[in-house]
Amino acid sequence: MTEEMDWTAVPGLEVLEGEPMSRHTTFRIGGPARWMLLPRSADQAAAVLRLCRERGIVPFFLGCGSNLLVGDGGYDGAILSTARLDEMRVEGETVYAGGGARLSRLAALAADQGLSGLEFASGIPGSVGGAVRMNAGAYGGEMCQALERVDCLDETGAPHTLSPEACHFAYRHSVFCEKNWLITGALFRLRRRDSAEIRAEMAELNRRRREKQPLEYPSAGSTFKRPPGRFAAALIEECGLKGLRVGGAQVSEKHSGFVINREDATCADVLALMEQVRERVLERTGVLLEPEVEILN
Ligand SMILES: Cc1cc2nc3c(=O)[nH]c(=O)nc-3n(C[C@H](O)[C@H](O)[C@H](O)COP(=O)(O)OP(=O)(O)OC[C@H]3O[C@@H](n4cnc5c(N)ncnc54)[C@H](O)[C@@H]3O)c2cc1C
Numbered sequence: 001m002t003e004e005m006d007w008t009a010v011p012g013l014e015v016l017e018g019e020p021m022s023r024h025t026t027f028r029i030g031g032p033a034r035w036m037l038l039p040r041s042a043d044q045a046a047a048v049l050r051l052c053r054e055r056g057i058v059p060f061f062l063g064c065g066s067n068l069l070v071g072d073g074g075y076d077g078a079i080l081s082t083a084r085l086d087e088m089r090v091e092g093e094t095v096y097a098g099g100g101a102r103l104s105r106l107a108a109l110a111a112d113q114g115l116s117g118l119e120f121a122s123g124i125p126g127s128v129g130g131a132v133r134m135n136a137g138a139y140g141g142e143m144c145q146a147l148e149r150v151d152c153l154d155e156t157g158a159p160h161t162l163s164p165e166a167c168h169f170a171y172r173h174s175v176f177c178e179k180n181w182l183i184t185g186a187l188f189r190l191r192r193r194d195s196a197e198i199r200a201e202m203a204e205l206n207r208r209r210r211e212k213q214p215l216e217y218p219s220a221g222s223t224f225k226r227p228p229g230r231f232a233a234a235l236i237e238e239c240g241l242k243g244l245r246v247g248g249a250q251v252s253e254k255h256s257g258f259v260i261n262r263e264d265a266t267c268a269d270v271l272a273l274m275e276q277v278r279e280r281v282l283e284r285t286g287v288l289l290e291p292e293v294e295i296l297n
Helices: 042-054 103-112 128-134 195-212 232-238 267-285
Strands: 014-020 032-038 060-062 068-070 075-081 088-091 094-098 147-153 159-162 182-189 219-222 249-251 258-261 294-296
Touching: 042 075, 042 147, 042 182, 068 267, 088 103, 094 103, 103 128, 103 195, 128 182, 232 267, 249 267, 258 267
Parallel strands: 032 075, 060 075, 068 294
Antiparallel strands: 014 032, 088 094, 094 182, 147 159, 147 182, 219 258, 249 258
16 A cells, blocks of 8 residues: 545544554554554444445554554554544443543443443453454453443444344354444443442452463463363363463463563564464464454554
8 A cells, every 4th residue: 555645625634644652552663654544433433434435445443452463564544543543431221431531441430420231341452442353351251241332333434333133243252343444332230239339349350360361461361262161271271281482472470361562562472472472382282273352463
């Protein structure tokens, strides 16, 4: 992609050129993005989508970059970041959150309001949009359990509202994995519970996370999906791969399911390490591990 683009056709749009993706991924890896677009409202996002479509550009949607591995050469295209779509409002027993709102902030707001149902999400470092798309989950909870509706824009910028049924949620999967639609917001239906109890549960879950997960190093969480009936971390450990290193990337010594950026890792280091792990696990156990982390290379 070499042509110039005039983004001023979308009035007031914030555009960053050559923005290092390492600043926008929890792995702290990734070269520059040709354009990073930061719409401030769903209407502005719709205008961006219309312009992209007119110019034959397919934008990549970025939330918190917590499930993303970006190539060392960066991305020669348009990244649409939801960082500014981060409004949150409470209405009775429901909370509406923009697609870019952080789950940790959403869970904290719900706790303050004495609203239960998002305790499981407080330690997941993603955005509402990224988490809905992946049907993120932890400790027995999943996004789909608390959702009432999802607001989104299709490739032409036209708005749609989907019910949870229409989202076809499954394990780390939703209809948004098949359709390149932008999630601009979601409404969560919660239930009353004492704020102190909610906060205590969140604190306990986060304590368990800190104890088990290598949160002291950059990563994108679980590197591989859970194979049916098995656990990726257990298979990796069984094959003696705990601590395996390629360049600055390492299979975490604390939790084998995480590849960590131990020291200035490149995307190439992480990919080479992931490939070694997949090959050795397949050879020894017959299980082919599928990446959970999304690769934009
Ligand atoms: C330390 C750590 C712990 C984690 N623990 C968990 C866990 O317990 N459970 C769990 O499920 N995950 C976990 N994750 C993974 C990650 O946080 C989740 O997958 C999260 O939902 C990703 O959200 P995001 O906003 O960061 O998405 P990104 O990484 O920015 O994007 C991921 C995908 O979603 C798409 N996307 C992002 N925003 C939108 C949008 N608004 N509309 C449409 N598509 C969009 C992107 O295009 C991309 O395809 C963990 C990650 C880390 C680093």
